[in-house]
Amino acid sequence: MKYERAGFQIDNAALGHIWAAHDLGNVKDVEWAGKGINNPALTINDKHVVRFDGIINEGVSRFYGEQSAYAYLKKAGIPCPEVVVLDDSKTLVPYDYMIMTRVKGTPLLDEWAGLSNEQRQDASQEAGRLLALMHNIILPHFGRLYGTERIFDTWFAYIMDKFQRDGQASINEGLISQALYDRMQRTLQDYRSTFDSVTKPHLVHWDYHFGNLLQQDGKITAILDFEWGLGGDPAHDFNRRSQWDEECPGSLAWLYTGATGVRALEPDHEIRVSLYEMVWFLDCVVDARDTDEASGMRDQLIDRLAWLENN
Numbered sequence: 001m002k003y004e005r006a007g008f009q010i011d012n013a014a015l016g017h018i019w020a021a022h023d024l025g026n027v028k029d030v031e032w033a034g035k036g037i038n039n040p041a042l043t044i045n046d047k048h049v050v051r052f053d054g055i056i057n058e059g060v061s062r063f064y065g066e067q068s069a070y071a072y073l074k075k076a077g078i079p080c081p082e083v084v085v086l087d088d089s090k091t092l093v094p095y096d097y098m099i100m101t102r103v104k105g106t107p108l109l110d111e112w113a114g115l116s117n118e119q120r121q122d123a124s125q126e127a128g129r130l131l132a133l134m135h136n137i138i139l140p141h142f143g144r145l146y147g148t149e150r151i152f153d154t155w156f157a158y159i160m161d162k163f164q165r166d167g168q169a170s171i172n173e174g175l176i177s178q179a180l181y182d183r184m185q186r187t188l189q190d191y192r193s194t195f196d197s198v199t200k201p202h203l204v205h206w207d208y209h210f211g212n213l214l215q216q217d218g219k220i221t222a223i224l225d226f227e228w229g230l231g232g233d234p235a236h237d238f239n240r241r242s243q244w245d246e247e248c249p250g251s252l253a254w255l256y257t258g259a260t261g262v263r264a265l266e267p268d269h270e271i272r273v274s275l276y277e278m279v280w281f282l283d284c285v286v287d288a289r290d291t292d293e294a295s296g297m298r299d300q301l302i303d304r305l306a307w308l309e310n311n
Contacts, residue, residue, distance in 0.1 A: 005040045006037045024044075024084075034107065034211075063088070065146035065226065065227055066098065068229075078223065081102070083100050104221055108213040123220060127255050128255035135234035137202065142157070155195050155201070159279065166283050184305060187275075191271070201232055205229055281298070281301035
């Protein structure tokens, strides 16, 4: 049988070769795990999950960062999978892949509508509590958890590198104007003291949303998908807060309650989150699937930029 998704494909024979190479036995049962496109994943024998890098990333595999993040989480007592194999040799298949233990549960996002109000509140507050516990983890450097070329001496240096790469790509593709890029750059420079106040690199998920949280009966069983994890400002993980409430109504306030019970917010939290929302929307413009989506992300970017320019 063949499994295909957005340019990615693999069959049972290839999966069998992988399982045999790592002494994991025979492949008897295969199911899709989640809806990931960049990192398609399959559940094997109800025991393991194998994730493939569908982006065909050049250089050091992003999965090394995820493996490192899970090690930090395990040490802190935060629920997550355990990495069994990480293979970026591309000798068996033309993809980097990572095999993890399967954690029981389904994405909180998928089950939200069927949960009771009490379960929703408990799950959201636990999501906030776990997020704050994760932010208590201090990393050795700013920037991504994988690849030496992604390490920075300061948080501001990382932010500017990310902005400039995404910004130039957006200009080259005609998605934003040079004038908009210049406005964003001036705003980031204006808030440099905010970025420079981040003197310790905290573990940041970068893509924290309810689709990356597993739950069972309203209880969080794992945090997933750390391939973009980095060392930086904890406020960065609130960059998708509008999405939390849109997809899971009521979750935003509950999540904040859970998070602030463990870690106090910085006095300028709203400024910080607005900065990271702006940078996030630029990333979304670059990765948009079509012009309509890119236009919508650009509108939200401009909204955040205008708010920052007036505060």
